Amino acid sequence: MSFWLVLTVNSVTFGGLLFLLSAGFSLIFGLMRIPNLTHGSLFMVGAYVGATFVVGMLGFALNFWLAAILATLTVAALGALAERLLLRRLPGDQLAQVLVTLGLSFMAADFCLMVWGGDPLSVATPDSLTGFVRFGTVVFPAYRLAIIALAVVVAIGLWLLLDRTRLGAMIRAGVDDPDMARVVGIRVSQLFTIVFALGAGLAAFAGITGGPILSVYPGLDQDMLPLALVVVILGGSGSLLGSFVGSIIVGFIYNFGQALLPELAYFVLFMPMLLVLLLRPQGLFGRHVP
Amino acid sequence: MSALTVNNLCKSFGGLHVTTNVNLNVEPGERRLIIGPNGAGKTTLFNLITGEITPDSGSIHLFGDDITKTPSRRRPHLGMARTYQIITLFPRDSIIHNVSLALLGLSPARWNPITDMKRQGNLIERGLAALERVGLADIAERPLAQTSYGERRRVEIAMALAQNPKLLLLDEPFAGLSIDERQDVQKCLMAIPRDVTMVMIEHNMDVALEFAERITLLHFGEVIVEGNRAEVVDNPRTREVYLGH
Amino acid sequence: MSARLIALGIVFVALLTLPYWMFGVYYVNVASQILFYAIFALGLNVLVGYGGLVSLGHAGLFGISAYATGYMLQLGYGHPTAILVALIMGLASMVIYAVLSLRSTGIGFIMITLALGEILWGLAYRWISVTGGDNGINVPSRPTLLGSSMSNATTFYYTTLLVFLISVGLMWVFVRSPFGAALRGTRDQPRRMNALGYHVWAIRFWACMFSGLLTAVSGILFVYYTQFISPQTLSLTSSAEVLLMVISGGPGTLLGPFVGAGLVVVVKNVVSAFIERWNFLLGAIFVAIVILMPEGLVPGTARLWRSLWRKRAHAVTPPAAKTEASS
Numbered sequence: 058m059s060f061w062l063v064l065t066v067n068s069v070t071f072g073g074l075l076f077l078l079s080a081g082f083s084l085i086f087g088l089m090r091i092p093n094l095t096h097g098s099l100f101m102v103g104a105y106v107g108a109t110f111v112v113g114m115l116g117f118a119l120n121f122w123l124a125a126i127l128a129t130l131t132v133a134a135l136g137a138l139a140e141r142l143l144l145r146r147l148p149g150d151q152l153a154q155v156l157v158t159l160g161l162s163f164m165a166a167d168f169c170l171m172v173w174g175g176d177p178l179s180v181a182t183p184d185s186l187t188g189f190v191r192f193g194t195v196v197f198p199a200y201r202l203a204i205i206a207l208a209v210v211v212a213i214g215l216w217l218l219l220d221r222t223r224l225g226a227m228i229r230a231g232v233d234d235p236d237m238a239r240v241v242g243i244r245v246s247q248l249f250t251i252v253f254a255l256g257a258g259l260a261a262f263a264g265i266t267g268g269p270i271l272s273v274y275p276g277l278d279q280d281m282l283p284l285a286l287v288v289v290i291l292g293g294s295g296s297l298l299g300s301f302v303g304s305i306i307v308g309f310i311y312n313f314g315q316a317l318l319p320e321l322a323y324f325v326l327f328m329p330m331l332l333v334l335l336l337r338p339q340g341l342f343g344r345h346v347p
Numbered sequence: 348m349s350a351l352t353v354n355n356l357c358k359s360f361g362g363l364h365v366t367t368n369v370n371l372n373v374e375p376g377e378r379r380l381i382i383g384p385n386g387a388g389k390t391t392l393f394n395l396i397t398g399e400i401t402p403d404s405g406s407i408h409l410f411g412d413d414i415t416k417t418p419s420r421r422r423p424h425l426g427m428a429r430t431y432q433i434i435t436l437f438p439r440d441s442i443i444h445n446v447s448l449a450l451l452g453l454s455p456a457r458w459n460p461i462t463d464m465k466r467q468g469n470l471i472e473r474g475l476a477a478l479e480r481v482g483l484a485d486i487a488e489r490p491l492a493q494t495s496y497g498e499r500r501r502v503e504i505a506m507a508l509a510q511n512p513k514l515l516l517l518d519e520p521f522a523g524l525s526i527d528e529r530q531d532v533q534k535c536l537m538a539i540p541r542d543v544t545m546v547m548i549e550h551n552m553d554v555a556l557e558f559a560e561r562i563t564l565l566h567f568g569e570v571i572v573e574g575n576r577a578e579v580v581d582n583p584r585t586r587e588v589y590l591g592h
Numbered sequence: 593m594s595a596r597l598i599a600l601g602i603v604f605v606a607l608l609t610l611p612y613w614m615f616g617v618y619y620v621n622v623a624s625q626i627l628f629y630a631i632f633a634l635g636l637n638v639l640v641g642y643g644g645l646v647s648l649g650h651a652g653l654f655g656i657s658a659y660a661t662g663y664m665l666q667l668g669y670g671h672p673t674a675i676l677v678a679l680i681m682g683l684a685s686m687v688i689y690a691v692l693s694l695r696s697t698g699i700g701f702i703m704i705t706l707a708l709g710e711i712l713w714g715l716a717y718r719w720i721s722v723t724g725g726d727n728g729i730n731v732p733s734r735p736t737l738l739g740s741s742m743s744n745a746t747t748f749y750y751t752t753l754l755v756f757l758i759s760v761g762l763m764w765v766f767v768r769s770p771f772g773a774a775l776r777g778t779r780d781q782p783r784r785m786n787a788l789g790y791h792v793w794a795i796r797f798w799a800c801m802f803s804g805l806l807t808a809v810s811g812i813l814f815v816y817y818t819q820f821i822s823p824q825t826l827s828l829t830s831s832a833e834v835l836l837m838v839i840s841g842g843p844g845t846l847l848g849p850f851v852g853a854g855l856v857v858v859v860k861n862v863v864s865a866f867i868e869r870w871n872f873l874l875g876a877i878f879v880a881i882v883i884l885m886p887e888g889l890v891p892g893t894a895r896l897w898r899s900l901w902r903k904r905a906h907a908v909t910p911p912a913a914k915t916e917a918s919s
Contacts, residue, residue, distance in 0.1 A: 086699075092699060092702065094832075143879065143882065143883070146882075146883070146886075147882070147886065150886065151646065151698075152640070152646065152839050152843055153839070153882050153886045155646065155835065155839060156836060156839045156840060156878050156881065156882050157878070157879055157882040159832055159835075159836055159875075159878065160836075160874075160875040160876070160877075160878030160879040160881075160882065161875060161879060162875070163871050163872065163874055163875025163878070164871075164872050164875035164876055164879070165875075166871065166875075167869050167871035167872035167875065168872060170871075171869055171872070279828065279829065283706070283710060283828060286703065286706065290703050320718045321714075321718065323710055323711060323713065323714025323715075323717070323718075324711060324714055324715075326710075327707040327710050327711050327714070328711070330703070330707050331692070331704065331707045331708070331711070334695075334696060334700055334703055334704050334707065335692065335695055335704070338695075338696055338700050397787060399783070399786075399787070419786055419787065420786050420787075420789055420790060420791055420792070421789070422789075423787065423788055423789035424789050429787060431784075435781050435783065435784045436781070436784075437776075437777060437780050437781060437784075438780070439776075439780065444773070447773075448773060448774075448777050448785075448788065449788050451770055451773065451774065452774075452785070452788035452789035452790050453788075453789050454770075456770045457770050457771065457774050457790060458770075458771055459769055459770045459771055460765070460766055460769045460770075460771040460772065460798075460802075461765060461769055462769060462770070463768045463769065464768055464769060464770045464772070464773045465768070467770060506788075510788075510789075
């Protein structure tokens, strides 16, 4: 019984991480129509930068959450830079976008390898959350619950941003009809930079938050990117609810798949995505067909 | 036998009825004008006739044949040609290549992966002839990207004419043209012989009224008024539709 | 225009005589690699450059032909049989790929092909009885062609060169043909093409089959070159790499794939000996290409050449004639 419970908790936790990762990707793709193939790299760089501060590689160790915030801001800034200097020159040129995002991911991966080496970095769980939480007879690791809580908080925060703020309204308008949005006077290019930075920051936050669970290693980017893609396809691009539901679904499929059917792990993950693409190309909650 | 018969055609998107019980009967050789305020469903009607959208109910007959279920890619082969409101040409290619593509679409040669396209002498010849009819034969080799808007409109018409259609659908062929350009396009259209039936959507009343023999007025997807020029212009419902009272 | 022909002529002669002037067997082998990867990229370019369909799963098809060859040889069949089966398997797989992925266009197509590639990769890992899983399949020998064994680097090189030249020839014919024009039409204005009477899905399907043929051929050459096939070859990274070859070289050009393949293979195999951070360098080169020549190396270089030529013409022309020199 406990086996299933553990698996379930891990699935929801992983789903929470995936949500933090893919919400950004979904927004970027939904608004800017850019398949941001650096998203896995942003996750990984965020994890490495955060780990650096947590472990104290620069001579001083920071509180986990402070480190996470620093990592998030750093990567968000890098994302904004990449958008302004590179992606902005390529509106609509999908092939060039693929080339530049993949090129950047090559550079990021090798850079991380050079700076942090080939051995995995383990990130210690923050002190306050190393224990367990007891619900009656069942015991959960506190950190995993914390991640779930964080994901929910961020989800609510993003929802409020999109639904209640002017910025959010502009983003939604841009997702639904970018040409019309421009005509109405929305500063689409500024919006793009903000959204890209937001997406990048979220990915980085996911990376460092996931550090204690997944650790940080070369190749983390290539492991996470396909998962983000699956989530966005399943859930539908540009939809927050879609990212949330999609993340939970993928979290379950991934964990249960690994545990019960390791031989078919990839089938179990990509078959649902394939089916969705074939039967309902806009995903569960997507607004337009990609 | 009529050239085009549309019977009780209906189409809705979600809850929005874009075409409601439209009946249309165009005689061979006729010059029919379809007018109506923005959002009247004129282009949608064209899209239904060409098959790009499937109707919810109703039928479409082309020279007596029921084409309601015919896929849109087959309809050009049955003699239907169309120009678009928004120019959708092939910008990377020359004018003559654009027209050749239109010709190739109807030829079995389009499946040929072996011989040189440029050597399909027939295609080039006929393409140039079509360009001649719109007065663009001398700039046939020019890349489309280097042509003016008016010239591109004429290329559109050349492409449609090159298909030797029996029914030609023109969606706002005068949109965005200068006065001179309008005259050029008008000349082309007036010169089209009577074995081509023409149906035109247009907003620009000066040129359109000159062209039209019969006019159909659409509003909110329904046919409001139909008749010859005088009948439609004098009809009080026409003024109602355009001026709201 | 004739500058182009001269350049092509030089490259052709260089390729023809390569084993005689190249510094050592290692580099002859690098040249062979460039050539069969170029065939792979040519195949992908049919879809990406001429069809407007970006596939992120082509390594899966490449791998199927490689695995089929290895598996048939393992079962004890001779080279001709193995190659034939590999070609058939490659084409059959492409039929499935095409039918599934052509349900979508744009990003949907990219995602479906990615999913298919990942599924095939997973299959290669898990179907151990057939693929040997992580251990892969070893190919103990290369075939003999006209009495000369392809174990000899020079023989292998010339065989690959021959297949490459035939592939380029096929592409050249294809691109000039009416079908090629139709395919490009569906890339630029699919809706319009439908309205002009073309069967857009069918055109794309047959383009996929042509792509599948070239991909299968390159997969077979690959497995004979490395004499080994493992799941890594079908990974997303591999699919991304060949896509990058196409895009960096210049999609929709005949020689772009060759240049792109050359870039990636040379950096991976030659530059890597001198520069440890060659992955970073490769990424940086891609980014530089996007900034300086977003249309790709081949069209970009042609553009640069033309503008240099024009500047030269302006500089040489006396002022009176300048008004005529503008183009």
